[in-house]
Amino acid sequence: MKARVTVTLKSGVLDPQGKAIEGALRGLGVAGIDGVRQGKLFEIEVADGVDAEATLKEACERLLANTVVENYRVEVL
Amino acid sequence: MKARVTVTLKSGVLDPQGKAIEGALRGLGVAGIDGVRQGKLFEIEVADGVDAEATLKEACERLLANTVVENYRVEVL
Numbered sequence: 001m002k003a004r005v006t007v008t009l010k011s012g013v014l015d016p017q018g019k020a021i022e023g024a025l026r027g028l029g030v031a032g033i034d035g036v037r038q039g040k041l042f043e044i045e046v047a048d049g050v051d052a053e054a055t056l057k058e059a060c061e062r063l064l065a066n067t068v069v070e071n072y073r074v075e076v077l
Numbered sequence: 078m079k080a081r082v083t084v085t086l087k088s089g090v091l092d093p094q095g096k097a098i099e100g101a102l103r104g105l106g107v108a109g110i111d112g113v114r115q116g117k118l119f120e121i122e123v124a125d126g127v128d129a130e131a132t133l134k135e136a137c138e139r140l141l142a143n144t145v146v147e148n149y150r151v152e153v154l
Contacts, residue, residue, distance in 0.1 A: 006118055021119070021140070030136050032127030041083055041116035042098070050109030059107050063098070 001045075002077045003052050007065045008039035040064075052076045078122075079154045080129050084142045085116035117141070129153045 009015050018036040025033050042064060046052040056074045065072040086092050095113040102110050119141060123129040133151045142149040 008118065008120065018119075024140055025136055028139055030132060030139065032124045032129075032132050033121060033136065034124050035122035037120045039118035039120060041085065041118040042095075043085065043114045043116060044110060045112035047109040047111050052109075055107060055109050059102055059110065062105055062107065063101055 001048065001052055003044045003046055003056055004075045004077060005042040005044060005056055005060060005064060005072060006039055006075075007042075007060070007070050007072045009037060010069055010071055013069045046076075078125065078129055080121045080123055080133055081152045081154060082119040082121060082133055082137060082141060082149060083116055083152075084119075084137070084147050084149045086114060087146055087148055090146045123153075 015037045018038045021038065022033060022036040025036070044056065044059075046055060053074060053076060056076075060072040060074065061067065092114045095115045098115065099110060099113040102113070121133060121136075123132060130151060130153060133153075137149040137151065138144065
């Protein structure tokens with residue numbers, strides 16, 4: 001089955017990459033953007049018969065997210 | 078208002094980063110993962126009174142996505 005994992009910075013954690021994107025958009029003349037924060041997205045194919053929620057939680061805790069500064073969300077589609 | 082933009086590789090485009098993550102998960106003993114594709118996520122704050130959909134479409138076309146190899150999706154929250 002398919003699942004989607006999103007990893008985002010916790011609020012309060014500085015995001016220089018997002019700031020750079022915001023500046024670049026302003027430089028390109030794209031008006032009306034007040035803030036950008038960048039995260040990561042993983043589209044994952046999980047084998048049938050596996051507990052997707054538990055497997056992906058383990059994958060996030062051990063590899064995909066740095067839980068000190070990042071939150072993650074698992075959605076089984 | 079808040080919006081979320083996701084940028085993913087088009088199907089058929091190789092994703093070596095996703096393959097590396099898949100291999101790393103296998104190496105860590107996380108079983109049951111058949112495939113990983115990595116994308117990008119942008120959480121964007123759009124000023125009030127701005128056409129968020131149109132502004133973000135322009136941002137994607139001009140900066141956030143490489144439309145030759147990537148698809149993007151805009152969700153106004």
